[in-house]
Structure formats: C-alpha cells, structure tokens
Amino acid sequence: MLDIAGRSATRSCSSAPPTSTALRRNWPPGNQDSTSPPIAGSSIRSKRRIYRRLDLTFDHFGRSSSPQNHALTQHFFHRLEERGFIEERVLEQVFSPEDGRFLPDRYIIGTCPHCRFDRARGDQCENCTRPLDPVDLVEPRSALSGSTKLEIRPTRHLFLRQSALVGELEDWIDGRSGWPALVTSIARKWLDEGLQDRCITRDLAWGVPVPKLGYEGKVFYVWFDAPIAYIAATKEWAEVDPERRDWRAWWWAPTDVEYLQFLGKDNVPFHAVSFPCTLIGSGEPWKTVDVIKGVNWLTYEGGKFSTSQRRGVFLDLALELLPADYWRWWLASNAPEGSDTDFNFERFATDVNHDLADTFGNLVNRTLKFLATRYGGIVPGGGTPAAPEKRLTDVLAQRLISLCTGHDDRLFRKAADEVRSIWRLANGYLAAEAPWASFHKDPERTAVVIRTAVNLLDVAATVAWAFIPAAAEQVLGALGRAGSAPAWPNSAVAALAEIGSGRRVGLPPPLFAKLPHEWVKENRRRFAGSA
C-alpha cells in the first residue's frame, strides 16, 4: 500500500468549485489550518507512528513534496500545455501590501455578513458554514498580518481546460465498474452541472513551482499535484531497489495492475474528475484508477469531529485509551459505506462488548479453557463426525463464500458481518453440542465436538485477522499456528480438519476487556470539546 502524506490545500482563485453547498462546504479539502506550512517532518513521523500502531503497514510512505513529485508534476504540466489544455487567465485578487503578496481566500478574514461571526474566512464562514467570497466580508483583514489595507489587483493564473475533456472523461467514467453509488453520483453531478475549467496555480510560499516564464513565486494548486504523487511515490519506492523494482511497470500501460483508491467523499471529485483529466489530457498511456472506494462521513456524537474545538476522539488519543483491535473492529464493522456513521461512546462500548468480548472472546475462552482443564491442552482423538458436523460444515462453507465476496467487493461492513456470523456459528455449535455435558457419559462424541470446536476457532481467528490482527495472532499462536497473515480457509471441510489429535494448544489471556458504563461516561465528558 502506498500512502501520500499531503499538504493542506488552499483556494486562492475561482476554480470551478462544486455548486452544491454540501460539496462546497468541503472545498477546499484538508482540515489543517490553511496558514500553516506543509506538514512538517515531525507531523509525518507522528502520522506514520499512528498508522503503525493501528497495525497498518505500507510498502512505502511517500510525500507529495518529494523531488520525484516536483519533476513529475512539471512533466504533466508541460504535456498538458503542449496539447493545448492549459489557458492563462487574468483574475482580480486580493493583494496585501503589508504582507507583500496576494492572499488566498482563506487568508482573508472578517465579519460574516450572514451571522456576524467576526472570524469568518474569505471562502467560508466556519460558524454558519455558508460559502463566501472575500468581497462579502465586512471589515476584511489579512489572516497573516492583520492588515486591513487590502487591494484588489489583477494577477495571472493558469487553468486546466477540463471543459475540453468532458467527452473523454465521460467515456472513461462509463468504462469503469464496481464503483460505489456514492462515487458515481458525485462524479456524474460534476459532469451534469457542466464541468468547468480549473485554476491550477496558487500564490503560496510552498508547493511545486510553476515552470513558466512570468510565474515565478507561484506554485501548483495542491489538488493538481497531490494525486500525481501516487505515481511519484511509486518512483521513490522503486529507487530504493532499482534492480528489482520498476515503477513504470505499474503505471505505464500495464495490463496486470488493479488500481484502487480509498477516499472520504470530499476527496472523490479530485480523484473521479480532476486527476483523470490530468492523466487523459497528457495523451500518455498512464494507468487510471479502476475502483474508487469512496465513503461517507464519520460523525461524532451527532455532530462534526473538530480539531480546533477538540471535539471527538482522534486516533492518537484513541490508541492511548484502547489497543488498535477495538478501533479497527468498530470502524470497519461500522464503515460509513451506505450513509454517514455516527460514533458515540455508548454505541462503541455496546458493540465491542458484544462482538469482541461476548462473542469472539467468549468463544476463545470457553473452547480453550475446556480443552485445558479436561484434556490438559491436548486435542483429543477418537469419535467420528456426525450430522451436526455435516450441517456445520455446510453453513460454514456458505459463510466463507459470502465473506470472500464482501472482501472482494470491498464491502467492509458486510465482511465484518460475516466474520461475526462465523463467531456466532461457532458459539452456537458449542452451545448445542455441549461437550461439558457429554464429557463423562460419551467421551467419543465429546472428543469429536472439542476437536471440531478447536478447528472452528482456528477458522474464526483466521477470518478475523484482517480486522483484529493482534487478537487473532494470539489465538492462532495458542493453536500452534505461528506467523502472521494466516492462509485463507478455501474449503470448509479442509479447514475443519486442519488441526488433528495430539496437537498441544495453549490458553491465551483474556483478549478483550468489557467497557463499563463508567468508562463511557468519563470519555464522553473528556472528548465533548470546548464549544
């Protein structure tokens, strides 16, 4: 997996923003303070640390500020210019003599004409969320120096002529399949509303310089160069081991590459419309995305997460509260795929208590404890599987097919539902066959049941591995299956016969603690925010 740690984005000239308020509210993207410089090295390191702690791994963790991305972005610009897709336009823009520079919309603050909020930004009022233009602001001033001596001056910018690429873009979108309805509808909305040309330059102190006479001091708009960094990051990755890694094989007319992007819905337009325009407009055979997996919002206790108001639990603190598995499970099993998902501590505690402690944790505990106390931890031999095991195998086979489909279709809720169903299936089997009741009167039958249960636990942990790797590995380790990334159980019959008699099995400590009501109350208070 490649990840690009991007910069925050700012908008300084009209660049065909989406017209609906819902979309425009998220334009430009990036939740950072726009007056801050690019994400500093320490912040990149802290992001990497958080991903690491979440048990996410990357083949390479790239940055859009890399020299590779500078070169590639300038290459795309030259190609687009040669092919007539770049146009220069003169815009009226706010200039601050005191700052000695043009100010992007977000760098101009003033009083909102609608709600009188006195710190509204030139692109949007944070208080009433209405989109604004800098000229709407009452008593506008520079966010940098506070200067009120602002002037409107003409300045030149470059536009990507997306309107000239509409036909090709439409054909491209028509040729995609497997996109979530959310993504297709966002892409279509942009086309239906008439795709406008996009300003791709900015007056900013950081970013990729525009290689054109008269554009000294200007850089490319972050959403022009950030997606190009996917390609540039592969180049970075390949340069580590050029003998064995060929970045072009992944991007230049490949025939065996499946390309997926995972995004929040605010970033969909840049990946479904803008970036494809760049690639198609270049006239070169670059690989374009096959599937964009876009998701809706995760909200917090019925409202927005807010870093500035410290409202909501963010990953760094979340991982201090509980190990990664709790969060991974909840976030995947509640992924905002069909609609927004609201996180609240009550619901979180109820879900993880039920799924992780009562269902999976209990399955591990009751199976392995019984084996430890009754058989000294050695899987017993004897007996022959009967009708209950046949039924179990049939149901498990269906579940595994359905689970596989969920993963293949990148429907994570569905996949998590199936994993939960397999845990329940295993608990149901144990409850129905009750080996503790038959232990003395029918040892052969009990041996079959406990042997089957141990194998079922092996399957239950294997399918859980993608969601809760730490707990799954503990269970698999206890079952004598060392190493990570367990092999996928392709056949239910084979999977239930994997562990034979005589195998010594350990007893892991309790995997998940139940979250009490006090914990919910305390954290709800702690993360309620200052507003």
Ligand SMILES: [Zn+2]
């Ligand atoms: Zn307002």
